Amino acid sequence: MDEARIDVTTVEIIGGAEAGRLELHSYDEHWVSAYLDHRRRIAEALSAVRTDIEHIGSTSVPGLAAKPIVDIVVTVDDITAEEDYLPALLAAGYELRVREPGHRLVRTPERDVHVHIYERNAPAVGEYLLLRDHLRGDPRDRALYESTKRELLSRQWNDMNEYAEAKTDVIREIKARARAARGD
Template identity: 35%
Template structure:
């Protein structure tokens, strides 16, 4: 059986694990449910502005930056939060980038050494989740693959947008609970992206198989 190098087994986000990753304690509760809004054409410009601020702040420590997540997909409904992947030489060396980013207004929210040394810093104005990974991270490549799949496939983009908009009417206590409700469709979209990748053969791996 051929398996795409970016494939991961199906997993549903776990609230307890997420809570343990939050630097200041458990994940904050969402008041009034998760907000999902129609696509805003200003989001790419916001990314460019924030990305330049990150480059100015971290300097030569920036290996790569990318706009990922739903706000990076034209026409897709999304939470109004810009997701950015920042690649640095060593995410575990927080002294090399966290203090500088904190001076620029970011706050370290998540530390996950066991998940490719992932860190996440939050900026409130504009709302940004800055995800930090290392050069060898597979997750950054997965994020780009998922983004590009949604950009190029109308059916997957519409299905994902419809699910997100429907879930926004439900009373999720945390973003993790909301993400868990999306997990099955996200996995299915990845499966189709893997199957469409001519450079890496991939046999379907249905959930539970």
């Protein structure tokens, strides 16, 4: 292995756990323009690297209430070759938040944009897109997901990761219907 490669075997959360007030906002068309602005910023920063860039998460689903955090997924050829992408993203104004096996997360200092970096063809990317695309086309599952998020956000959370984990069962249900609908 090249010495410059980062061999990550544990999760590193830069800055530690963060408590925060989580709240849902009604769908805001500004989220699309924010995604497009950051897509352009990321593409320019990573112009020397082969990438795919997609808008994911609730802000990518028209009509769905969401936390006002635009999630973006970027794929690279080798996640361990941080020298190929991380310095450029940091220079573009993003901050490293998470380093874990197969995944990096950078975000804006304002914490309103999260950029998830994965290796090309990582299963997680397909899962994000499966959920996004299904929610865009299925009003019943979109309503179920929103009502689940509203119920969970009525509780106190010490960390956003705990809130995210609490949504797992309903997300699995929705993705199972999405797979069935597309014939998987």
